Amino acid sequence: MGFKDPKDCHSLEEVRNEIDKIDEHIILLFAERHKYVEEIVRFKNDKDAVIAQERKDQVILDRKKWAKENGLNAETFEKIYTILIESNINHELELLKNKK
Template sequence: MTVTCHSLEEVRSHIDELDRQIVGLIAQRGAYVSQAARFKKDSNAVKAPQRVEQVFLKVRALADELGANPQVTEQVYRAMIAAFIQQELAEHSALS
């Protein structure tokens, strides 16, 4: 739901609240990524290129459905997943 704002300060206030929610969701996603490392046998399983491509297709479709820009959504997910893969590789390595 988008609220019509009447000032730049109001826009920024809403963006700040969304950032808090987004970072909270990133933290939750990261916790699941950490758990996933335990179930993967090697670094190829961590990288999982087919799964990554499935995620990109899924989030582009969700972007269309929810009125977000599919290109922006995919770019954000590409950066986020690349960072999470690095996190998971480090955690997987530490488990070995």
């Protein structure tokens, strides 16, 4: 999926269209990521394995770092990934319950 260079946009509409294309691409990537979240339950056998607090903490720290390294607000991405991982954990717990 190709995106126009921001400097090549000549109107508000062009900028918004590019943002929409990028957001759609981000959603598709989250959908792909979600497939892995669903598969990971095959390798987890209990609630502690699903929650994996140490892994959760490390993932959030890494994403904050990556955001900062790319000129983004680290705290915003900490919140985004905290919400995302909490949602994943809840989904995984449901899958684990249905697995038994």
